[in-house]
Amino acid sequence: MKRYLPFIIVGVVALATLGSGALLYQAKRPHLVTIPADKVVAGKGTTESIHIRGNPNAPVTLEEFGDFQCPPCGNAAVYIDQLVKEYHPNLKLVFRNLPLPVHKYAREAALAAEAAGLQGRYWEMHDVLYREQAVWSKADNARELFDSYAGMLGLNLNQFKKDTASDKVRQRIESDVERANSLGVSSTPTVFINNQELAPNEKTPAGLRAKIDAALKQKPSKA
Amino acid sequence: MTVSRFRVMLYAIAAIVSLAGLADAIYLTVQALTGETLTCGGSPDCFRVLGSSYARIAGIPVAAFGSFAYFCVFSLATFAAFAYRRAAALLAVLVAGMFLFTLWLLYVQAFVLHAYCRYCLFSAAITFLLAGLVIAIPPSRA
Numbered sequence: 001m002k003r004y005l006p007f008i009i010v011g012v013v014a015l016a017t018l019g020s021g022a023l024l025y026q027a028k029r030p031h032l033v034t035i036p037a038d039k040v041v042a043g044k045g046t047t048e049s050i051h052i053r054g055n056p057n058a059p060v061t062l063e064e065f066g067d068f069q070c071p072p073c074g075n076a077a078v079y080i081d082q083l084v085k086e087y088h089p090n091l092k093l094v095f096r097n098l099p100l101p102v103h104k105y106a107r108e109a110a111l112a113a114e115a116a117g118l119q120g121r122y123w124e125m126h127d128v129l130y131r132e133q134a135v136w137s138k139a140d141n142a143r144e145l146f147d148s149y150a151g152m153l154g155l156n157l158n159q160f161k162k163d164t165a166s167d168k169v170r171q172r173i174e175s176d177v178e179r180a181n182s183l184g185v186s187s188t189p190t191v192f193i194n195n196q197e198l199a200p201n202e203k204t205p206a207g208l209r210a211k212i213d214a215a216l217k218q219k220p221s222k223a
Numbered sequence: 224m225t226v227s228r229f230r231v232m233l234y235a236i237a238a239i240v241s242l243a244g245l246a247d248a249i250y251l252t253v254q255a256l257t258g259e260t261l262t263c264g265g266s267p268d269c270f271r272v273l274g275s276s277y278a279r280i281a282g283i284p285v286a287a288f289g290s291f292a293y294f295c296v297f298s299l300a301t302f303a304a305f306a307y308r309r310a311a312a313l314l315a316v317l318v319a320g321m322f323l324f325t326l327w328l329l330y331v332q333a334f335v336l337h338a339y340c341r342y343c344l345f346s347a348a349i350t351f352l353l354a355g356l357v358i359a360i361p362p363s364r365a
Contacts, residue, residue, distance in 0.1 A: 005305065006301045006302045006304070006305045006307070009301050010297070010301055010302075013294070013297060013298075014294065017249065017290075020249065021252070021253060021290075024250065024253045025253050025257065028253055028254070028257045028259065030257060030258065030259075067263055070262075070263035071263070071270065071274065072261055072263060072270070072274060073263065100263055100264065102263070102264075102265070102266065103263070186264055187262040187264030187265075188263045188264065189262065189263075190262070199258060200258025200259065200261045200262055201258040201261070
């Protein structure tokens with residue numbers, strides 16, 4: 001019996017490892033959300049001002065919950081922007097703020113983007129914030145850098161500073177965060193294509209392209 | 224306590240310690256497979272480590288290699304405790320390899336990524352402990 005005992009012990013541990021790994025995988029597997037009909041983005045003209053890049057009437061909507069200090073969001077911003085251009089006029093991007101508390105300057109960055117939006121330069125600030133993410137994320141005073149980006153974009157700096165502290169801008173972010181909470185979104189980037197959430201492994205250029213193509217097959221292209 | 228009993232005890236401790244490393248590596252492997260390491264939401268430093276290009280080798284999560292290595296350590300330590308001599312030799316070689324790879328991963332965290340993931344540090348501690356145990360095991364007389 002003693003001769004076989006190590007084989008039995010190793011076999012039992014191998015089975016326990018595989019079993020617990022499978023259970024853990026089941027438990028941690030993302031539960032993908034579908035946006036209910038009453039919360040679907042309608043495009044411009046809704047009561048809330050939403051940030052849309054691309055054709056507002058595009059048949060495919062890519063809705064992203066992003067955090068300006070989140071490195072994967074920075075990576076995603078680059079290829080999502082390319083996809084919006086590539087699929088024009090069939091794809092629009094709707095960007096929602098979800099500044100995560102684990103990121104020190106994420107909220108201030110969102111405020112800066114919204115304040116730039118009040119002067120009509122939301123997407124320019126969005127792009128600068130992601131492009132310079134590695135710089136301001138490590139800065140002692142990110143706000144100074146946000147001000148310098150505002151200056152670089154030719155914004156009225158006094159107005160920009162006033163707006164970053166305004167209730168209007170805060171409420172705009174809160175409304176996005178509330179939407180995220182109501183949908184059960186807690187990580188970034190969370191991406192929906194025509195209201196269907198994408199699995200984390202699908203958030204690659206190839207994965208997104210496949211989902212957009214599938215969505216286009218369901219809805220007629222505008223090209 | 225006889226030397227032989229002391230050896231068995233150290234191999235048994237090594238087997239138990241390797242199970243802690245196995246649990247940690249399995250958790251990280253599952254995180255990588257579910258895509259959790261590709262999003263922000265948990266520890267930002269963990270993302271910087273686990274979401275980096277260093278966290279995969281040929282598309283396979285490093286944690287998966289770690290799980291396999293810890294399982295091998297457990298198996299070899301168990302066989303060595305039952306006086307399988309070849310298992311003892313293989314265990315020493317495997318732990319030495321894991322030790323060197325852990326040094327590389329710590330270097331990457333400290334000097335390349337400038338971020339530490341607590342799960343990776345736990346795994347490093349387990350590997351160092353295993354290395355200490357393997358060194359402490361007295362050589363077989365036969």
